[in-house]
Amino acid sequence: MTAYAFLRGISSEAKDFFKQIEAGAFLAYTSVLTFDELAYRLLLALIKDRYGKSPLDRLRGEETRMIAEFSTTVTDLLRRLQVFPNIVILDITAADLDVMNEAMTQYNLRPRDGLHFAAMQRAVCIDLASNDPHFDNVPNVRRFTI
Numbered sequence: 001m002t003a004y005a006f007l008r009g010i011s012s013e014a015k016d017f018f019k020q021i022e023a024g025a026f027l028a029y030t031s032v033l034t035f036d037e038l039a040y041r042l043l044l045a046l047i048k049d050r051y052g053k054s055p056l057d058r059l060r061g062e063e064t065r066m067i068a069e070f071s072t073t074v075t076d077l078l079r080r081l082q083v084f085p086n087i088v089i090l091d092i093t094a095a096d097l098d099v100m101n102e103a104m105t106q107y108n109l110r111p112r113d114g115l116h117f118a119a120m121q122r123a124v125c126i127d128l129a130s131n132d133p134h135f136d137n138v139p140n141v142r143r144f145t146i
Helices: 002-008 012-023 032-051 055-061 063-082 096-107 111-122 133-137
Strands: 028-031 087-090 127-129 142-144
Touching (some): 028 032, 055 063
Parallel strands (some): 127 142
């Protein structure tokens, strides 16, 4: 996930990609689903950084404590992306469920990926920065890896 790599500072390619967005080289779109995915991945990464192995086990066993410990860091990172220049955050709507269902059956996309695809369609966006090869099954989507 490109935004994850950028926020974690683990990829110079992701940093360069976001510099291009910031400079206005293009307008980027994402959806609220991205923030859900990012929050969860960031939370697990922070738990692993602090406590080592099995961050999911620690989260399940000590959920309230783990969220209390890391929520400020996670939300600060998410806010950084929320206000990033030249990024449009798209809502997911009930009408997107029809596109999701169709994308699941036609292109074998996971449900969440089908919702991302629905948001892309509404934005008339065919370019996708993603490491997810499932989108390669979708005609007219050009996937770029970072």
